Amino acid sequence: MKGQEIISEYSFRGILKEVLSYKAGVAALIILALFGILILYTVIAMPYDETIALWNSSTAFLKNPRNAEPLWWNIFSNKKKPRNIELQIEINSSNLVQEGSILKGEAKKDFVFDYDDFPTELNIFFKANYKRSAPLVRIYLLRPDGDKILLKEHELRSQDDTLYLSNDFSLENRLDTYVRSKISESIDFSITTTRALFMRYTNKLEILKGNYSLIIEAELNNREDSLIADAVFYGSVYGIAGTDHLRRPIHIALLWGAPLDLSFGLGASLSITIIQLIIATISGWFGGWTDALIQRLTEIYMVLPFLPIMIMISLFYKLSLWSLLIVVVLLSMFGFGIKTTRALVLQVKTLPYIESAQTYGASSWRIIFLYIIPKILPPVVPGLVASVPVYVFLEAILALFGVLDPTQPTWGRIIEDAFSNGALYKGYFYWVLIPSFLLILTAISFSLLGFVLDRIVNPKLKEL
């Protein structure tokens, strides 16, 4: 490139207009604008500290299914997977009847079950309010075929007791014998609690669709006592992005992953490019031993194993994402970009306007920052934009090695969670595909934009 070719003026509006004249530029800007809106929404609607606390709390998501697929995942399968069914049944003074010395209450909730798969779990969360002794509850399920099955007779152990019915082995054994007694032929599948409750009593595993009711009978000791039972028939689809192994809705992490990942990527590439630009200009302008020193340093940096050092640092010092960003910048500031930028500086240095600046006595620093850097900035910008994905993926790599702050939800972190919980082998593809898709979308849009900008600032490429 000859020195003359890099003299051209750029205004923000002019560049925007040129970018929009490319289809790829339009696509990139639309995607980035969508990300911008998403980030704005996330930052405003979900305050960071609260969200992080929520994400790391062990009790907030008890009523969510584990490893549930996103709701829209159903479109790709001909089976209608069950959603969560949550029934709240209340027993208090309004539905209590005196029977001898005890107060008896009964309440019932109906629901329709017409899905093509069994619920994954069944838990009942109680919230009781009692003075002297705990209430005794009996839980029944009334099936469409008229069968009324006693699930459990249980005296509450505390004010908020929970019954994990699908993990109750005595219940499972009892239901197993019950179902087998109903079916004359032998069956070749195992009977779990949820299967026994929702299956047709035949020797094939089929779902009995129809109207079910959950009935709670309670014996209370006092008129003021009350009881709320929250029964959850866990589904296998949930939310817009599904849930992970800890029942957390993944979309929370995806939403906050966007600002974290993008600011990491943008922050890294922006600061690295600018620092490299300054160093390269200093090297090219001053020459002599400064130049030699900087050139040797870049050569040393070339053999510094970047990723192992990054891993080593993040493992030994347990840094947060932001301190890590500083480390990334420090480890890349004498990168390869210096060599190419320095070559540009050497060309610009000989231009007449620099010479005239020197004759009227401008200081070296003035020339560097006001005359040379603005001049060589345009050719550097495409590289800056195009290198954002590199650092977004770097975040993913570090997360994949498990050396990042585990409390911060990022896209890479979700993929790591999915990997370490065997998502690829157990078939939880949504868990990997959705964050991957976002990563790819980000990467492609930045690279398209970089590509378009490159053509604008290097018109020679347009012909090729």
Added chain:
Amino acid sequence: MKRSLTLFLTVVVAVYLTIVIANAGGYVDKIVETELMSNIVMRFKDDPSFRNLSEAQQKELIESRFKYEMKRRGLDMPFPIRSMYHLRDAITLNLGRAMYMTSDSGSALVRNIILERLPVTVLLFTTATVVNFFLHLFLGLRLSRKYGSFWDKLVIALSPTSVIPGWFYGIFMIMIFYSWLHILPAGGLVDYPPPSGAIPYFLSVLKHMILPLASWIIASLFLGIYQERTFFLIYSTEDYVEVAKAKGLTPRQIENRYLLRPALPPVITGFALSVISSWTGAIVTEAVFNWPGLGQVISQAISYFDAPVIVGVTVVYAYLLAITVLALDIIYAMVDPRMKIQG
């Protein structure tokens, strides 16, 4: 020769930096001290006369011996001097003992753990880079002849896909070919149990190489071809190419004499950069594919928090990068005689 000397100095500085970084948290010191302490305690435990001493005396004895040993090895010195000892150890690949990990042959020496895995890494990633290099060169050349055609436009349109790194494609490869289609293994080097006989073993390794190799090739394919094609297009507008055409040389002759030759130095620079970045990419790809190479040593060391191994691998990587740079310098001088004169 002079070049390799400067390069060696570069490695020394790089390794030194690595040590300084690792030691800012006191990790290298801790590695050495724990090893020393455990050695001393072990030696005393075997000594019957030691058991008769009181606990305070025992402790004192251990402490004094520890101090003596530290002094003998120069470890009580201030950091700048002490770090020189660490540097000497690292440069001579005397990388100490692993805290928990052992090599497959049972050795706890970090050097053995690393040397055992190195060939496996080299096997996969050298193959990948070489295949990539020739694929890009060949297809780029073909494409530059068909400038403006459908394939040309397709490659340009697909070139942004190369921002996605190879390991990331690997995830999808595993999903498609292992989890979905069940036709290729998800990772590892050979089947388990390893097949007996050289040929079945080789075929099994080959089968396990398909997915990592394919994901690397796809990752850089379009951008690679696009870049090479652009180089060739730039050179094909030179005057001497026009002259060659006018002379009536065949396209093949023009390509070999007037396009490949001048385009080689920038092409090789690109190759150099890709080899260097492949050492980094290898770490992640190996983790994704469970490929038992150097990268996997790192991820295992992370899960065990085995500091000596991590420092050791980092040092070895510095060496590998330096060797790559040196090798490419030599190739560069071979293809571009101008470089030799500048020396």
